[in-house]
Amino acid sequence: MINKIDETRKSFDEDLSKVDSFASLEELRIKYLSRKGLVSQLFESLKDVSKEDKPKVGQSLNQLKIHTQSKFDEMKETFENNENKSESFVDLSLPGRIRPIGSKHILTQTLDEIKNIFKGLGFSVYEGPELESDYNNFEALNFAPDHPARDMQDTFFVTEDFLLRTHTSPVQVRLMTEKKPPLRAIMPGKVFRNEAISAKSYCLFHQVEGLYVDTDVTFAELKGTLVAFAKQFYGQDVQYRFRASFFPFTEPSAEMDVWWQPKGKEGRWLEVLGCGMVDPNVLKNVGIDPEKYVGYAFGMGVERTAMLKYGIGDIRILFDNDKRFLTQF
């Protein structure tokens, strides 16, 4: 029996030295270490050994088991390490298993950028309905009935008294009617103009309106705030100018231009927003005392801003939603 154990040990060592692959290692395992392998067989035959020899044979058998198992484990580990390094080739150049991620519409992205700047300056964000009353859209904002100022904004009417809002300014009216100053908010949203669709104009667009009403609001602060915005949005070195204009709901009214310098082309001033001090009539209409409170307001078109920023020449492409366009932003 002892001889048999020694022989098995020798043949195991011999076989082990010949192992050169996972397959031959597995063969080795099956031959010696499996349930019916040589080592197990020897344990089986232990029961035939005489009582007095049993401890000695048993001990030697145990040593064999430990020896074979540990040598096998050692070898296996070696193989596994080798395999990790060079045995199989991993083609890292295969494309990864991508899951697509969508994007916000470019107008939303532009609006986000505008919103974030003004939120940083302490503005809240309010929204309001698109189908508005003539009162909120025009009358409360100091547009007299039958005044040519109404022609500035071609209007889609639903009835004589209801219309698709032509600007986000009715949200001002709602906000000032519902809340007391101080009020500092921007009001983004969709607005409508009854104009033929062309490369330059669409029947709807998005606007961001801003409003600040308090006891110490000034034109100088309006300018400062808008300049801060322009610098953040267009770049710190932006050139700008303010010029007089007319909006029924602000007085004095102004427009802000920035200098636009396309590469290789002639630069020009481009109007980027309208602004002014809230007309006292508007404050009166919403029940705020214009002697005590002063306000400023401003508004800008998101489409125009996005088209400038990204060099888009035709407004219609914004509403075509062609995937080849959507995936660019």
Added chain:
Amino acid sequence: MKISLNWLNDYINLKDISLEDILDKLTYAGLEVEEVEDQAKNYANMIVGFVVEAKKHPNADKLSLCKVSDGKEEFNVVCGAPNVATGQKVVFAKVGSIIPNGKFKLEKAKIRGEVSFGMLCSERELNISDNHDGIMVLNPSLKEGTPIAEALEMNDVVLEIAITPNRADALSHIGIARDLSALFNLPLKYPEIKLNESGKKSNELASVDIVDAENCPRYVGKVVTNVAIKESPDWLKKKIKSIGSRPINNVVDVTNFILHEVGQPLHAFDLDKLNGKKIIVRSAGNDTKFTTLDSKERNLQSKDLMICDAKRAVAIAGVMGGENSEVTESTKNILIESAFFNPSSVRKTAKNLGLSTDASYRFERGTDPNITLWAVKRAAQLIQETAGGEISFGEIDEYPKPIIKRSTKLRFSRLDQILGYHIENREVENILLSLGFEINDNSKDELNVNIPSYRHDVEREIDLIEEVARIYGYNKIPEVSKISVTLEEKVDHSAFDDKVRVVLNSLGFYEIITNSLLSEESANRFGKPIHVMNPQSSEMSHLRPSLLPGMLTTISNNLKVNEKDLQLFEIGKVFEQLSETKIKSFDDFKENEQLLLIATGNFLRTEWFEKDRAFDIHDMKGLVSSFLNNLLPGVTIADNYSENDFAFLDYAFEIVANGKNLGNCGKLKKEICSLFDINQDVFLFQTNLNEIKQIPIPKKAFKDLLKFPKVYRDCAFVLDSNIRSDEVSEVIKENGSNLLHNVKLFDIFQSESLGSGKKSLAYQLEYYDPSKTLTEEEIEKVFSKTVKSVEQKFNAQLRGA
């Protein structure tokens, strides 16, 4: 509006001011210069040349070889004109000039062996006339070297100025000159009027009766007799042409000139065509048709204000004259009308007629009631100068509703408060005075200011503040460099939508924005739409009741360009009429914020690791539940599989949270797809964001991490294939005891070997007890009970048992 700089110089001396300065100041002051046409630029490099010598070209019979001097140098020029001769003063276009007719640039050229440094021009080549018989021979007194633009007085600069609707006073050359006089602190001079009146008085030759004084507060008339209608003199034609109008005849041109000079529209009637030599100003009443002087028949409304004679209407007040009384070549005697009409009346009439004229444009913005007299006298004088005749004495001046002089005050402290900047009191006064305001009282605190009658836009203190700031210059008011922020609650209405977008983006959806206006057909199919009274076209006549049509159009357009795999969403307002009657209040309609998301085409295009696979309802269901679970954390969201008919959907189910239907998910019906030429499956989920926003999100609270192991048991049941998987998992949960925490379907298997009409559903059950380690016996007990209940309930068989 076109404004000629040469013309402006009749009222203000701008000679010493650069064009750039003029353009900038006008634009900053709210008179935005949109375009500049500099005539002199058309004649750059062209000068008066002196022909020192003209002789025959050695190699060509019909050409001459000339030596032309610009006063400094002599140039060789080859000329083809028969009339060129030594000693002439000619138009010499040097190398580099661009010939106006044909727009070609002159280069140094060799003509039949002789070098030519330019060209001598004909009138046609300069676009002056059609004359091309020979070169233009200039007045010998002109000095050689003088730029041609100056020599021929073609050096005007014409500005296109955008006038905002409040600035009716600026709709003329004198109006613009007035602002310039304030901006540059230069005097404004009105033309002097010297009338040579004779014969009868105007009010003996004609009479005026204003019936509708509300809409015609003032009507001034003056008669000129024995005029000769003919072509206008050059100076007048030039003025009329410079602003882009066409000269007609001397009388019409004079009225047109005065409109552009001072902003007062005038009309000249042929007095002999006025029945009873009488003007009656009244509303149209029963008159329904009227032929204007452009020979077009117009439909009148009874409230339209008309100018009539004793028998009939002769003009639409403030809009256009009539054919029946217009000045023609045979006209001898004329009545000049210079009136002030109610702006809103003219506006309504012009709108009704769909007719906007230079006159109506000014009347509806508000003309100066006090300039009427001046304008009619100026017209009479110019008519006499250009058409001869006798100016009758005096004017007919019907002024039943005198316009009251207005005044307001300006507090210096208020000016400082609004601007956040102090302008010197003296400067404030000067600005107002230079714009024509009168200061009738001043103290150290405030000014009391009379408002000129041409400034309809100025009524209140704030209007004066704007005038001061505008002329002072917005760019000179320094902006603040810091602001203070109040600490009141900040609100962001858009925050929820922003989250929706971010979650959907992360799930692969692109945002789209579509038109809110649809065709009636499209809109009616998807709801009860609201129609627009004045649409651009029938394609955009109704407000969308649903985002579906816009989305389906988008899909369809993308398919056309071979973009077939789409995951898209839109957030937008949809509109629904609630009442049967016309919308009178906000209660008569509903405006909801809708969200629509779709998936169509392939979930995955073939890749190296997987074959392509089309989107199916289970993909969509997964995307929607990922979305909702992320958007509404902690809210239990359930599916409701009812037998309801879903209008546009097959394989549809409701998604429910807190007992409320959030929206439907399903596959779009084929017949809807085919309406939009979509030939692939479209899966969608539609929901009302207004309602989702109302769902309360439970507050998050930390739960202890599990300290004891979870144990998993798998089981597969063979049961009838029409049994829904969720029913089985429901029974498992109900009978799983409180140790069972999760049930997951992990395999579905169907095969003949199971028997026909049978399937196998495999579930993994997750057990744990948060307070101890579970024993094998405990699990076995509840697991076998669960298995039994499923077997009994569904007549199922545990596989492998």
